[in-house]
Amino acid sequence: MIVQVDNLTKKYKKEWVLQGVQFEINHPQIVAIVGPNGSGKTTLFNCMTNLLSINSGTIKVLEKDYKDTSLFYDVSYLQDNRILYENLTAYDHLQFVCSVMKQPSTKIVEVAKRVGMESYLKKPVQKFSLGMKQHLLLAMAIINNPKLLLMDEPLNGLDPSSAINMRKILLELYEEGTTIMISSHNLDEIDRLTNTIFFMKDGQILEESLKNYNMKQYFLNVNNLAQAKDKLNELSVSYTVNKDDQVVFYDNETSFQDVLIHLNQNDVLVEDIDIKRIGAEKRYLELFERTVSE
């Protein structure tokens, strides 16, 4: 188990910022947290790292209680650039992280090269652009090869080539076994990183987004729509019928096979199947438009 969050609530002043957040991550993957401003993404990360106290619920990270500070040897949190000390150089920051994380100082140059910030390693942060600060934050977050990397809006202020480089680094880290939880508004970039997206709204992870993450959308043309609907209702599959009389539903591969078998056994002929991978933007619009209209 990498992360286990159970019924997490957080109240700030009189407002509930997190309301029963619940999820598990059991194997290394990249998980995106997507939601409008104020939906509780940063608060979730802050609670997971004990920067904020919680009102109720449990959080376990790498099989340990989230309050255990020794977790930070294996967990990194890339935060807002306000955490940087303006009068110190990038080198000063990295040297400190290196020494606390008990990493050799050779790692400083190594990670600076990886991130592409060797040229301004010795410059004070106050002379950095937004993008340079993001580079430094990334370097600080990955210098200890974390098992879990939490990233709050890491793509802010990055130019296209930096964003590409960051994506490359994140995919490399994922390949190396790091679980990455990333919050971002850049849905295109999220799409390039992962299919696993937790959509958040009003302090909750939308249940449907949990069920359907890493899913595809299926469009079935059937010979008998009425019968197909009856049979699908028997299976308790949630579906819709679009204007082209196609049966549309989300599922993973296994359930899809169950649906096909069930329809076939009940003499519903599936004439054509169209499978679409659901983009983050589309899912976002679907989920949020629906919740707004509801």
Added chain:
Amino acid sequence: MNNLLLFESKKIMKTLYFIILIIALFSFVSFYFVYNFVHTERADDYIYKNETVKSNFQSTIEELSITEESNAANKEEIEFFVNEIEELDMLSEAAKNYDWNTILNYEIANGEELVKMSPSQNVYTWPTGFTYEVVYEKNKWLLEHNIQPVFPIHSNSEITAYDRVFDTAIIEEIAYDFYNKYDSSSVYFLYLLIGVGLNIGGAIFFLFLFGNVVTREDIGRNGPINFLATMPLKSWKVIWSKLITTVLLTFLILLATALWGLLLGIIFDRFGDWNYPVLIYKPDSSFRFMEMGNFILLSMLLFFIVLIFCYSWLFLYSVLVKQTFMTIVLTIVTLVLGNLLSGSDIGRGLSFAPYNPFNYFQINDIITMEYALTAENFSFTIWNGIFSLLISSFIILFASYLIFKRKAK
């Protein structure tokens, strides 16, 4: 912990503000040294003074000699001035040869007479009999320890707590003109520097120097404290490292300032005498001397503890108001008010006053026991001061830590 201390030091020292204040501190010490150097009375000045007096005496003798009504009284007066001139010549000659013993012996003989002639303590004279005795004993100490005196050393060269009543401002001005308050030898300069620097003003300077140690972390505002909080570090270590770094840097700055003062003296004058006598008041109009070196060390120790007390307030306000300027202002207001209220007659008269930490900001007066003398309570000792300052600092710091833990979330 070491990495935290190093990081904290970098955060403090790598700011232009800190560098400017340190340069200002060392410039002040240097200018104060120049001021003392210029005003130091050296052998040449001593001889010049004697020559001036001598020439006045000679003019008087001439005037008395040409007076038509030359009589026995005049002759006696002329004889007196001739003797005085001979003594002045002898003293000038001694100064020319750096023969301090001759000069000291002369002043001791004079002092002995004055002490004998001093009326009882109930009769007010200026300077008081106490002061004459102090000067006499001081000169004896200088002679016994073979110490080069800091001029002037005559009977009116000391102002003690018993003398600080002046009929007019002019008398006060004249009195302070006689008073030996300048010397550029290393040890004595350091002693003088302590007099001007180790007080509430000096403490305020250090508050400005370290005013943003805690506030720069932007506690509760997603500031750099969140970076430290997401490192494998205990929160008490974070706040503790700030205090230790501040205290260590304070120690180093005090040490460096003292060494700079000593160095200036050595380069441009002389080292001076570690065992130069400093007056310490005792009850019942008695006194003793403390070696100047010990006095300097004790002063620096007490000031250091006073600074820890000031930092504890600074830390408390830092976690409460989280804004540097307001933190410094509130700390200064607390310290100044505390100092004023505690230092008032009512404040010093309270039974627990010797355990009130605000009473220990006048470093010089505490160690010389002048504070105890004027408060008529000899429980105002450096050790009571250190005890009360440390205990109250600990309580305030502990409260600050609890608030920090609460506010950080």
